[in-house]
Each structure stands twice: as C-alpha cells, then as structure tokens.
Amino acid sequence: MDTIIFILTGTFATATPLLLAALGELVAEKSGIINLSIEGMMALSAAMGFAIVYTTGSHLLAFAVAAGLAMLLSAVFATLVMFFSANQVASGLAVGILGLGLSALLGRDYESLTLQAPSALSVPILSDIPILGSILFQQDIVVYMTITAGFGLMWIIQHSRVGLILRIVGENPHIAHNLGFNVLQVRFLAILFGGFMAGIAGAYASTILTPIWSQGMILGRGWIALALVVFGTWRVLRVMIGAYLFGALLLADLAVQTLNLGIPSQIMTSMPYAMTIVVLAIISRDTLRIRLNAPVSLGQNYRPNH
Amino acid sequence: MIPYEFIPRTQPSAQALAIVPVLTVALSMLCGTALFFILGKPAGVAFYAFFIEPFLTSYNLSEIAIKAAPLILIAQGLAIGFRARIWNIGAEGQLTIGAICAGLIPITWPQSENILMLPAMIFVGTVMGMSWAAIAAWLRTAFNASEIIVTLMLNAIAIQILLYLINGPLKDPRGFSFPQSITFPEVALYPLLIKDSFLRANVSIYLVLALSLLAWIYVRHSFSGFRLLVGGLTPSAAHYAGFSAKRTVWISLLVGGAAAGLAGVGEISGPIGKLQPILSPAYGFAAIIVAFLGGLNPIGIVIAGFFMAVIYVGADGAVLQAGLPASAPIVFQGFILIFYLASHTLVNFKLRRIGETKEAT
C-alpha cells in the first residue's frame, strides 16, 4: 500500500519534465516541424539550471536562464531548418549533440553535488485528506503549473485563433502563405516555444525532481517526450494522460528496487524504454488515427516563393 | 531581417560540394577555438593538441587507425540507410549487441586455440547486430512505428543488457568484482598490424577499407542501391515504379545493423579484448556525423572517418595537455554537424541578396 501511495504521489513530479517537453514538441509538430533536439536542450538547461541554483540559490533565475538557453538552441535549429533548408531530422540530431556536449561541459564542476530542493506546496485543508491529500495536494508549484499549462494549451490549440493558425500552417503551409500568413514566423515561434518548454523541463529535472547533478541525468527523457507526442496522436489531453502513465512507470522502477524482489535493476531500468517501443507500435499501427491527427506537413520544409 | 536568401539551383553545384567539407571544418575549428578561449584555455595549445599532436607519434597514428575503423564501418552502413531516408540512430545498441553475442564465444571457450574463433565471432556479431536492427525494421514495416524512436530506445535497452550480463552471468569470477568479463584468448583477437609491438592498430582497418569499396560499388553501380536512393528522394516515385518501400526499410536497417555489429566485434577483438561497461566512446552517434560529413558517399566517409578519428585521438591529448574537459569533443562534433548542414545548402541553392535581380551565372 505504501508503495502504491509512493508511486502515485511521485507520479506527478516524475511526469512533469516529460509532459513539459512533450507539450513544447507538440506545438512545434503542430506547425509542421519535428525537432529531435529535445534531449540535448533538456540536458543543457538542466546543467545551467543546476549551476545557477548552486551558485545563487534562486530557482526563478535558474528557470529563466535555462529556458532562455534552450530557446537559443532551438533558434539555431530553426535557422538550420528554415533559412538553410536543412533536413529536420539531421538538424535536430546536430543541435541535440551540441546541447549534450555543452551540458557536459557546463556541468563538469558540479558532478555529484546536490541542491536543496524547495519544499512542496501544501494546499491547506485539502492536503490533510488521507491518502488523496498527499497524492494530489502536496506537490511542488511546477507540477500544478504544468497541469494548468496543459489545459491552457488544449484550449488554445482547439479554440483560439492562435491555435487555428498553428494548425493550418501545419496542415498546408502553401495555402497558409497564399492567405497571407507568415509561415516561417509561425513555425519559428512554435520551435521557440518548444525550446522554452524543454528548458523548463530540464531545469525542473535537475533542480527540483532529482537535485543531484550527474552527466547524462536526463536519461533519454527527451526521447520519451518525443514518443509521447505520437502516443497522444498530437492531442494535448492524450499526451497528458500518457505522460502521467509514464511517470508512474518510471517510479515503479524505483519502487521495485527498494522492495528488493530480486528482479535485476537493469530489467526495471529498461522497462520504460521497452514500454515506449510497445506503446509506439500499438499506436502507430492505427494509421488512420495517425493520419487524421498528424500535422500533414510534418517534417517537410517550406520555402516561400518557390 | 537577413538581407540574403537562398534560391534553388537547377543543377547541384560540384564546386560547392567540394567546398562544403572544407568550410565545415574551418568554421568548426573557429568555433572550437572560441570555445577554448571562453574556457580560459590557450587556444593555440588546444589547437595543437587537437590537430597536430595526433600525427606526431606512431602510437597516435596507430590510435587513429583503431578509432577510424569503427567510425568508417558504422558510417558506411548508416549512410546507405540515410540515403533512403531511413534514420537508424541505434548503431550504438547494435554495436553493443553484436559485441555481447560475439563475446559469448571466447567466454565459453576461454582456453581455445582454434583459429576459427575470430571468423565465428565476426559472423555472430554481424548477424546479431543485424537482428537487433531487425526489431526496428519489423516494427516499422508491420506497425509503422518510427525507426528513430525505436532504435534509440533499443540503444538504452542494449546497454542495460550488457550491464546485467557483466554484473551477473558473464562476470569474470577472478576479476576482483569489477563488472567485466574474462580477458579473451589470442585467437579471439584481430592480428596486430605490426606484430609484438606496443601499437594497438590491427588488421580490422583493412577489412573496413575493403567493405568501404564494396559500399562504393553498391551505391554507385547496383540497381538495389539505386532503388534505395529513389525511395529516399521521392517515395511516391519509388512506389510508382514498383520499388517496395518495406524492402527499403529492411535493407537500410539490416545493413546498418550488420555494420554496427561488426564494429562491435572490432572493439572486443581489438583494443578492449573483453566485455566491459563501456564498449564504445559513442561511436554509434559519431558515425552519424561521419556519414553526413562524408556526404553520404562511401569515399567521403572514409576521409571523414579518419578526420573524426583524429579528433578523438586529439581530444585525448587535449584533455591531458591543455586541461580540456573530456566533453569538449562532443561539442566539437555538434559544431561539425551543424556547420555541415548549413554549408551543404550551397550545393543545391545559391546565396543571393534579397531584391537583387541580376543573375550571376
């Protein structure tokens, strides 16, 4: 029972970096751009965030600078893809490798150091509810903000003009251009938003979720975020559900190890990766659903005037 | 915003194609030097350590051969897939699985003196690297699952399998509880280039160069290579002509997996000589850069592979001599790929001032 409560309580925090990064990627993909550099952006912003909290103690500053840095990387990606018309897959990998390298460079003086994580918010009264109270109402503020961001994004994409423009640019950039929309600008902003979210995700992972620095601490979460967008078939709500399911799965790994059931830790560590593959296969098989939801121009570069 | 724009060329420019690698390397060096400067290291010393030092000793030259072999080999395999727009990002995992499975042979017969052991390991490693990639090919063709994500996830799983085995069943009982296997017998190793020397370079580099020639013939002259290229350039034209898209996926991933698996054998039967937690310093990822930097062309890849090997060897020296962090070469690799992609635009586009109408011929 305690294990289950532990998992459920921790799920929200564990899922938060996944969800943040996935929401950012979802917006970029909605505009027709697939950005494979999330892992690298998260890693760099995680290192930056950690360094800033370690030296100044300010989480706010850490999140701001980390987000800015990730946006800078995403701007490099955007330039490659939109000004230089480079392949999106290769460009994402390139920027991702740069991010991972810079992350290691930046974080080398902080290896194995720890931070004081800010204490969780405790919603008065509600947090005293047995079991549910600790699961739902004793989380840190980023968890609540991420959930709010998710629902906000859902509304924006489905019901606002900004969301409509984002969707049509992803469906057919040529027509959008003919109607007078600035396709490159929309896509650029969408990519920057993806960078911003990856930055927040990385800073959260290193300064709040597991405030111990080690190189490679992002542990493929950027790639899982990428897979989450496909799981969610480009729908915000489904991406959110997927992220929390994965959060629970990642935690189950820890829980099982503490229970000492004799299962080799490597098997448990592999579980999220294996699950990603299995779920991806199941979702992708439904080509109709993918087609109806996937942005039509995903992965295709657009050049106005030609 | 930017006063220049790219306009498409009617024919790809051969001149630009030749300039691209030069431009890439020059710009990367510039950025790299700037980075050293920011890190407070004397740029000259770092530059010397990176690009001059590797050529000065026979030991370093031999190290270049050791590192170039897996880079070139994996890149040749990946490039065939990349030309078909099949993105195998899982060479690291395929290398690991190839090495593990090939390693089972010497671990099972540690006292053997049978000279067929190395060929057997080569066979098993290649086939198993291929099989690991086949998972991604099957999931892509039968389930339409993105090979990018699947191969990436398989990397992580392969590493966990390796860690499990060398911490458990394959652990050397007399290894002072280090997570590694027994040291392989002589017959499991590639013969050294120069017998009984302290240089570690071995004959696998010849094998790699021979396979590069094969890759060149495949890409330039075979109909199968042509079909793959059509599938990558224009999938609907390939479909129209009756070239099977599934076959493209299978060939691309199997060739890439085989090359990576063979490279895995090269590591355990070469410089390492056993199974240990780290089999490759991210060769699987660096090979992606080698493949692109070589223009996805087998000859270009050989050159790019040696270049990348110089960076690896130079980085080792730079860490020691210039006090550079061990992660600097990764940053450098990032620069190379970014500048390659940017400058490669010149092959198919020409730069023109916005609003300018006179055509420069």
Place this chain on the structure above:
Amino acid sequence: MTLSACSPLLELRDITKRYGELVANDAINLTVHAGETHAILGENGAGKSTLMKIIFGVHQPDQGEILWQGKPIPITNPAKARDLGISMVFQHFSLFETISVVENISLTIPAPLPNLAKRILAKSKAFGLPVNPQASVHSLSVGERQRVEIIRCLLQEPKLMILDEPTSVLPPPAVDRLFTTLRNLSAHGIAILYISHKLEEIRALCDRATVLRGGVVTGTANPTKTSAKDLATLMIGRNIPQVTHRKSRTDGTPQLTLKRLNYHDPNLNIMGLKDISLTVQTGEIVGVAGVSGNGQLTLARLISGEDVLSRNQANSIRMQGEPVGHLPPDARRKRGLSFVPEDRLGRGTVPSMSISNNGLLTGHRLGIVKRGMIRRHKRDTFAQDCIKAMNVQTPNEQAKVASLSGGNLQKFIIAREMALKPQLLVVSQPTWGIDVGAAALVRQRLIDLRDNGTAILIISEELEELFEISDRLTVMYNGQLSIPMFTRDTTFEQIGQMMMGQLPTFMETAE
C-alpha cells in the same frame, strides 16, 4: 467600348518576374477598370497564374510597379491586397481540409464564429450560393468548395475579384451556374479578372481580354468581337497540328478487365469505388470522363498497383485474363502494363535525378540491369532513345528532369512508358498543363500505339480530348462508372449531363 475618364482600378506597368533562369512574366502591362470582366487568356505555362499571384501579393515582382486607383502601391502580401479590395479564388482552392467552413473563412475575416456564420448565410442567400458554414471542408464536393471560396471573397466586399481557371474543376452545367453568379457580381460593380485557356468561356463572359504567351502580352482584344481563330493565333502563335484518328481495329481480346471492383481506402486518403466494371481490349482507346475528385485517382492507383486489393478480391482486376488485383506494381508491369500518372514530377519521375536515371526507373527491365548492376552505357542509350522518339527538348540525357518544361517532361514519360512495349497502357491526364503542340504530339502517339495493338485506357478531365481520341467513353461519378458507349454514338451534352451525376445507364441497372 468607352473607357471611363477616371483612372483605372488596377494598372500594371512593366511587371517582370523570374524564377532562376525562367522568365515567367516579362514586362507585362495590364489595365482593369471598375465593373469590367477582364479575361487573361493564355496557354498553360504562359505566366497567367504568376501574374495573378503578383497582383494578389503572394509573389513579389522583380521589376515594374502596380497602380491601384491611380496610385502606385506595392502589394507586399495578400493581407495588403485584401485591404485594398482585391480577392482571389485560387485554381487549387485555398481551403484547409481539417477545419470547418466558418473556421476557414475566419482566417481571413477575423470575427466571432457565430456572427460570421450568420454573415456567410446572408451572402449565400443574396447570391444564390448554398453552403453550410458548420460543414467540415473535407466532406465538401469540389463545386461546394468553390462556392465557399467565392463567398469568402464576397464577404470582403471586394472591388476586384480574381478567378484562376475556375471552370477546370466543374462539370459543364455547373459552369453555367458559375457564369450566372459572375454576371451577377459584375452587375454589382465588382471588377473580375478571369483567367482561362478556354476560348469559348471567355467569349461568353468577358468584356476585354489580355492575351499572354511565353510570359509576354501578345495582344488585347474584345473577345465578343474577335473570332476564336484570331484569339487562338494570339494565344498559340502557330498552327495547331491536326491529330489523325482512324477507326479502331480491335480483335476483341480483353487486356484489362475490371469486374465489380469495390474499394474502400482504410485510411480515407482517397475516394472509394463502387461496383466498377470495364473491359479494355487490344487496339482500342477507352476514355474515362468525369469531374476531378470522383474516384479517378483511386481507379488509376488500383490499376497501376500503387494501391492493392486483398487476395480474395484479386479477381476484380484482371490483366490478360489473370487476376492481378493483389499484385504490387512491378508484378503488373511484368505482365505488360505501362502507366503514365497525372503527377509527372515526384511520381512519374524523381525530380532531382537525371533524365537518364529516370529512364532506369521503369526501363530497368529492358536489359539495362545485369546481375544486379546497372549498365551505364545501356541506361544512357535508352534515355537518348526516349528523347529522340518524342523530340524532348533538353541539352542531354544527364540534365535533371526538374529542369524540363511540363510538356517535355510528359513527352519523356510517355516515350519511356511506350518504349516498354506495353500490352496495356493507362494514361492519367495525358495533356494536363502542357502546351498545344506537345499535346497534339502526345495524342497522335497514343493513337499510333493503339493502331499497333496496345489496349489504352485514358483518364482525363478534358472532354474535348476524350472525344478526339477515344473509341469508347465512360463517365465516372461519385466512385461509380457508367456503361461505356461508343464515342460516335454520344454527344458532348449527354456526357456533360452524366458528369453531373445524371447517369441513366449506371451500374445498378447492369447485372
């Protein structure tokens, strides 16, 4: 015709636009007055669409200026054009499939959706153009989409409306309805720029015509007072070769047999087919008429093998009597099928490859590949033969196909597919978007091939073309196919009616 004293609504002076080495518009001058219906007449590739996109701000001219109501104004983007009172109905509609009609319209006319829906209905009533604002665009027919486009323009209260080949997607009776609407607009004082390559339409509708050829203006005329022949001379500038068409001599051997062919695309990408039956025999040309979007693409893909049926439906498609419905394209090609698709660049050819390699694309079975290796010399010779056979204009066989003009590209593809000596040739839109000379040559070669005993199926939206070269005709509507009729036994009007869905002889009556 008297010109009004005040300055014209729109005036173009020396507009020039280049794409790389191609000059799409060369020093074009054009004047449009308020309330007039002005035709831009020209062949495909004459530069009409480019010019209109410049007026609408989609593209920027390299040289020249645009005057609006007498004042020079740079039209930097479509929003600017709309602010001035210019609206445009594109040839390929600019509607997004995944959103509703009212959402589409809200993109250019920002307003609360319920409010906008009411305004749409009001316009729709005022001009007799029925549409449902809440409908999702992907569920609309081509005619309905065009109505949505026109209403979108009208909601902007335009002074000038540009229509780019608006009839190319409409069946003949719907064309009449469109003309009524356009005359109605003109009566409301809206100037219309009407782009077309169809002489009769322009003579029926327009007050003035500016004729383009090869990117330059070759003349301005009053179409009602100028003979069709004179207009054609301005437009084409040379004599059109005549196609000779002898009666077919079929021996009755069926090459292609479709029997109760049903298809439903699981991914809903393309239109389904219902109970299609058809036979194409040795030595005859069968034409499939119909407005685009009625299942022609599906039919072509199913016959070519780009889409396949399940094994138990294999019998619905037979070639030389053998079931092939489940076989992939190369297996069908081995049985003597050749196919010329409507997408020439990107399906029929690989744009970034040389002509030589594009010959190899389907020509590889002609001994060019030996033991898996390409024989370069044979490959190049094959491409040279194709170039010679159809007089393709190109420096040599190593040029990229993307550098060929539309007509030369089509001539190359036809030459390549004919070189395979097909038993059955399927051609989709044989002369779409290519110049008159090339079109005549293509049609002549198709007839020659038929006379050599090949069975030919032609899917086309150009009714005139089908009447010119088909021995038998059938009409496709809403995924169904009419019983074929001999071309000589039918009339333009009858086929036109059938294209609208009035199909007395449809398959439900057949067994």
